[in-house]
Amino acid sequence: MSTPFPFTAVVGMADLRLALLLNAVSPAVGGVLVRGEKGTAKSTAVRALSALLPELAVVPGCRFSCDPAAPDPGCPDGPHEPGAGAARPARVVELPVGASEDRLVGALDIERALSEGVKAFEPGLLADAHRGVLYVDEVNLLHDHLIDVLLDAAAMGASYVEREGVSVRHAARFLLVGTMNPEEGELRPQLLDRFGLTVEVKASREPELRVEVVRRRIAYEDDPAGFAARWAGEESGLRERIAAARALLPEVRLGDTALLQIAATCAAFEVDGMRADIVMARTATALAAWAGRTDVLAEDVRQAALLALPHRRRRNPFDAPGIDEDKLDDTLEEFKGDGDGDGDDDPGPEGGPDGGGGGGIPPQQGPEGSDTPREPASGQDDTPASDAPAGPEPEAPSQPEPRPAGAGAGEQSAVRAAEPFRTKALSVPGLGDGAAGRRSRARTEHGRTTGSRRPRTALTSLHLTATVRAAAPHQRARGRSGPGLVVRKDDLRQATREGREGNLVLFVVDASGSMAARRRMSAVKGAVLSLLLDAYQRRDKVGLITFRGKDAEVALPPTSSVDAAAVRLESLPTGGRTPLAAGLLKAHDVLRVERLRDPARRALLVVVTDGRATGGRGAGGAAGGLDPVALAARAARLHAAEGTASVVVDCESGPVRLGLAGALATSLAGTAITLDELRADSIAGLVRDVQQQDRAGRRDRAGAQDQVRQGQAARRAA
Incomplete structure (x- = not known):
């Protein structure tokens, strides 16, 4: 077994190190989700944690790591009698992205179960991770059903395998740690909520820190055992501190004032549900124990909020995780009570949790470490997670961008997108074999x-x-x-x-001057943003191609990160001629490459245009005299010949319509819908309007009939 990189040698990443250590002190905190760009030592820090965890006593021969002092009565390898056990190190079990459900939860031998009536069970990774750490690299790329199984087991502390009436249950209590690169796609908000804490990591831009990262990484690769030996003293000290904090944890008092601050903070930031309150309470208690105190202070509540709340405040995939620290401080000050200090007079051993999130980690660790050979080393400054670059904010007005060099005089700066809406369900016809979605x-x-x-x-x-x-x-x-x-x-x-x-949804967006006319681009961007939100909910990959001026460009290669597509869309300027053929040909090239990369994933081409073609290749009698419209039709027929499912979103407006988008849809062998028809509630709204008009008509007719009857009754009485 290779020597892991020492945890204390990791440079910087104070928030990540603190979050991992708090979970080592109190596994009830609920695990950590680490978000960050590639090459930031996320995996290195997680793997290094295993060397700091205390050894476990296990029942000899038990495949499910039962505690000999309190064995699981339902263990498939049981029953076990309480007694002495064998000691072994805590495990860090890794779940590969491509793992099957059987590999995760275990598998039953169905043939033996039917023919012999025995429960022949082969344990999975959840059994291996019991009483240890389950590490999921690239957790955002796991299939949804695997994530559901994983998080259900983490919440219940047990794994259930049921096949055709044969059931096996075993304990599965583990520290869940996931890492992800947001550029490759986001987790659903309800899954984000199942992670106790989250931290953002990014590479440091300080040359000195980056030099230290490289120096330590090279030293480790040249002599892993010797490098680990040089850090053995710091590792031992940190291991002892974890053990001391674990022993102190039951004595920590969570007072009424701290509880009120926790509840007020969660309410102020409009966090859904009660899980955030519970996680904050457990985190604040672990912070106090880590600092060597038996009372939870306001500074513990503040640090707990910075770790437990940012990922729970996202309402849609285009919201950037984060928390307003000024608002947090105001809330804590408002509910601090009379007898609660701010913690400045009693910082605890080694300074307690510092403002940078260090949590009293020994200073000799330095600021950041390196990564595994699979993931290049990088640095990380001590910027809090809330200072991470914000994602797109459709509510804020877009700032005018400098006109690109060589741009035409008619180019306009970017406009903000209209409010997104729920779209109609667009799908690829037939039956596929692609990724779950x-x-x-x-x-x-x-x-x-x-x-x-x-x-x-x-x-x-x-x-x-x-x-x-x-x-x-x-x-x-x-x-x-x-x-x-x-x-x-x-x-x-x-x-x-x-x-x-899930499909590959490739957007081809017309950003020419004809789209900028009549101020339609805001509505068009709102429609594409709505389709992106729909793609996120349906677990699609997305790509974005824009065309204007003389050519087309791939604004975003196919990716699972729909928020990245939203960022590119928001800053999209308009103007120039309409090279429709260039946009379709660029889409053809992108789809050809993607079919080679992922043959099972079917594509849906969404062309957002008014159908005009006034420039690009073929203009001015080029390409054998074909005009831009004919060239666009020829490019569209390439997609039709390869069977690409296509939808044209017709953006034409005004009293006079040329129907060019409909003709393009015919060439693509696809369908055409207008911006109004794209709304999921457009048909329902039309039906409601008709029903309301019908009810109003019936009321009017009933009233008229009443008047007639009253008149007839009056005449008969006379």
Whole structure:
């Protein structure tokens, strides 16, 4: 086993180190989500934590790491009698991005379960991680169903495996740590909430810190054992401090004032649910124990808020995580009470948690470390997570951008997007085999059962009826006697299921002068932003191509980060001629490359234009005399010939419409919808208007009939 990089040798990243140490002191805090750009030593810091965790006593021979002092009564390897156990180091178990559900939770031998009636269970990674650390690198790239299983196990402290009435349960209590690069896509808000703490890391721009990172990394790679030995004293000291904080933790008092500050802070920042309050309380208690105190102070509550709240305040994928520290300070001051100090008079051993989030970490660690050979080393300054660069804010007016060199005189600066709305569901026709998602129909591992087949690899989902039907004709030949069913491997049938897949949604956006006319670009950007939000919810990859002037450009290569696409869209200027053919040809090139990279992921081409073509290749009699419109039609037919599903969002407006977008959709063999038709509530709103008009008409007719009846009654009485 290779020597891990010492935790105390990691340079900087004070918030990350503090969050990991707090979870080591109190696993009830709920784990850590580490967000940051690539090459910032996220993985190195997490792997280094294992050397600081105390050794575990386990039942000898138990595959589920049961505690000999209190063994799990439901352990599949049990029952165990309480007694002495064997000691082993705590584990850091890594969950690969491409892992299957069986690898995560374990697998049952279905053949033995049916034929012998025994629970032959092979433990998964959740069993390996029990009483240790489960590390998920690139957690945002995991399939949704894996994340659901993982976080359910983390919340319940147990893993359940159920297959066709055969059930196995085992304990699964672990420290959950996930790392992610936001550029590759975001986690859903409800999943973000399941991580106790979150920290933002970024590379330092200070040359001295970067030099120290490189120096330590090279020293470690040249002699890992010797480098670790030089830091052994600091590692031992930090390990002892963790043990002391764990021992002190039960004695820490969380007073009424601190509880009121926690509740007031969560209410002030409009955090959904009560999980944030509980996490903040546990984090503040762990901070006090880490500082060697038995009372929770306002500074502990403040630091807990900075770690526990930023990721819980996101309302949509375009919101940047963060917290207003001035508002936080005002809230804490308002609810500080009469008997609570600010902590300045009693900083605790080694200064306690400092303002930079250091939490009293020994100063000899220095500011940041290096990364594994897979992830290049980088540095990290001590900027709080709340100072991370903010994402797009559609509410704020866009600032005019400098006109690019060589731009035409008619170019206009960027305009802000209109308010996004819920869009109609756009999908790719047919049945695919792509990654799990929520857009188009596909054959998936999860969904409704549609049939059965012979398993091509390991059996993952048994179709019981088809298996029994396959085995039934052979029972006499197999010598069956009495109850039961003689099942052979060839009888097993895999259930085929139909669910939904995620697609590659490639946007081709017209940013020419014709789109800027009549101030339509704001509405167009709002529509594309709405489609991006829909792509985020349906777990798609997205790409963005814009065309204007003389050519087209890939504003964003296909990625899972829809917020990155929103940033590019927000700063998009307009103006110039309309090279529609160039935009379609650029899209053809991008899709061709993506088909080679990910053949199973089907594409949906969304062209946002008014259909005009006035420039680019072919203008002025080029390309064999073809005009821009004919060139655009030829480029569109390339997509149609390859079977690319296409939608044209018609942005034409005004009393006179040329119908050019509809003609383009015909060439693409796709469909055309207007901006108004793109709204999911447009049809429903039309129906409501008709119903309201019908009800009003019925009321008017009923009133008129009442008047007639009253008149007739009056005449009869006379």
